[in-house]
Amino acid sequence: MTTLSPRQQQILEFLRAFIEEHDYPPSIRDIQEGCGISSTSVVDYNLRKLEEKGYIRRDREISRGIELLGARGRRTRIVEVPLLGTIAAGQPIPVPSSDRWAADAEDYVPVTEEMVRGRTNVFALKVRGKSMIEDLIDDGDIVFLEPVRHADDGDRVAVWLKDRGEVTLKRIYRENGRIRLQPANSAMEPIYTTPDNVEIQGRFISSIRPSE
Amino acid sequence: MTTLSPRQQQILEFLRAFIEEHDYPPSIRDIQEGCGISSTSVVDYNLRKLEEKGYIRRDREISRGIELLGARGRRTRIVEVPLLGTIAAGQPIPVPSSDRWAADAEDYVPVTEEMVRGRTNVFALKVRGKSMIEDLIDDGDIVFLEPVRHADDGDRVAVWLKDRGEVTLKRIYRENGRIRLQPANSAMEPIYTTPDNVEIQGRFISSIRPSE
DNA sequence: CGTTCCCGCGAACATCCGTTCGGACGGCGC
DNA sequence: GCGCCGTCCGAACGGATGTTCGCGGGAACG
Numbered sequence: 303m304t305t306l307s308p309r310q311q312q313i314l315e316f317l318r319a320f321i322e323e324h325d326y327p328p329s330i331r332d333i334q335e336g337c338g339i340s341s342t343s344v345v346d347y348n349l350r351k352l353e354e355k356g357y358i359r360r361d362r363e364i365s366r367g368i369e370l371l372g373a374r375g376r377r378t379r380i381v382e383v384p385l386l387g388t389i390a391a392g393q394p395i396p397v398p399s400s401d402r403w404a405a406d407a408e409d410y411v412p413v414t415e416e417m418v419r420g421r422t423n424v425f426a427l428k429v430r431g432k433s434m435i436e437d438l439i440d441d442g443d444i445v446f447l448e449p450v451r452h453a454d455d456g457d458r459v460a461v462w463l464k465d466r467g468e469v470t471l472k473r474i475y476r477e478n479g480r481i482r483l484q485p486a487n488s489a490m491e492p493i494y495t496t497p498d499n500v501e502i503q504g505r506f507i508s509s510i511r512p513s514e
Numbered sequence: 515m516t517t518l519s520p521r522q523q524q525i526l527e528f529l530r531a532f533i534e535e536h537d538y539p540p541s542i543r544d545i546q547e548g549c550g551i552s553s554t555s556v557v558d559y560n561l562r563k564l565e566e567k568g569y570i571r572r573d574r575e576i577s578r579g580i581e582l583l584g585a586r587g588r589r590t591r592i593v594e595v596p597l598l599g600t601i602a603a604g605q606p607i608p609v610p611s612s613d614r615w616a617a618d619a620e621d622y623v624p625v626t627e628e629m630v631r632g633r634t635n636v637f638a639l640k641v642r643g644k645s646m647i648e649d650l651i652d653d654g655d656i657v658f659l660e661p662v663r664h665a666d667d668g669d670r671v672a673v674w675l676k677d678r679g680e681v682t683l684k685r686i687y688r689e690n691g692r693i694r695l696q697p698a699n700s701a702m703e704p705i706y707t708t709p710d711n712v713e714i715q716g717r718f719i720s721s722i723r724p725s726e
Numbered sequence: 727c728g729t730t731c732c733c734g735c736g737a738a739c740a741t742c743c744g745t746t747c748g749g750a751c752g753g754c755g756c
Numbered sequence: 757g758c759g760c761c762g763t764c765c766g767a768a769c770g771g772a773t774g775t776t777c778g779c780g781g782g783a784a785c786g
Binding site: 372 | 581
């Protein structure tokens, strides 16, 4: 990335501070005053430079049409993932449909779009228990799942066990007519059951660990 | 919180969508067109209502001077954390100073501010090896550290071992005059050394697991 | 029916604001 | 010197934008 003149650094820093404070970008004249510049054209000139170099994006002819870009000229968006409940809770988790998939979410988890790996309709569950500890999923972690009905052997999936009326996160394996739900915890035994007793609710995408 | 008229809900929703798309608020006339309203004064009227009811904040006389308030409006900010290198690399990692703390970063990791727990000057390192696997930090994970020089017993810290010319992530314990660097991996032995051989570079805050 | 209140409409106004243009200053290479 | 280039200056133009005001329709109420 190209180098910035002192004035450009100053303007960039002012942009950050201004947006941080106001939640909307400054006008050219705001920048002018804030940086002690004597003419608006100087601001315009340097903003063009900053745009060429990929630090900002401008919408021409539009007041305050300045958008700060990230490190490599990219813009990281935030996805609000609905937190639908706890996994291993006694209640089955309603699987979201795509139209009103988040209507009954208690809460939302804001994460960078990288966490959902480009998937759509991702939902989140809070993990209870340590049954997946060897897959590095701890008690209290939040897991992100994509709503799928089918999974491959070895996938980490949230399944609803009909006879137990319970949803659990396990690795799934099909073994000659029956289903093995394998915890990632050597102290725990797998669950064996039949295909008609399980309903796959989602496949594991990623997880985060909330503040300790 | 008071109830909103359909028009006010419509405007509020438009505000959210517009800001999400542009990163700056709409003008009155943007709202007018976007909501199919025939007069700017109607927009102004309803914006006043929204401000009275506490959904937005307005800066008078300032174009696009609208700020979204409230839980759903509160924007989660993104922090660009400099990725300074790999931990357990052969090279000591230069600890950033607060003024030019990120000048030599190879890359930046965008994360929600929750990941840095409100700390400032946080930096990131990519983990190599499984020495902290029982603390749920895997090979390839990215850890976030706050630059500190001192730590308490049991803290997970990045330390520079002077004699090895190496930086490593371990739990630190002081034991009658010497230092024990404890891996979270029962297959590995702790490192014993002397206080003058270690230099604490940062304390563990959180970690993420990049795409698999 | 009259009054009041909420809400919408249209136009006009004053200002805000992005853009442009001519000019100037200083460093650098030829 | 001379030209070129990056940067800055001051002023002006014109469109964008927030604000205001008078007016009207409709619902609720006495």
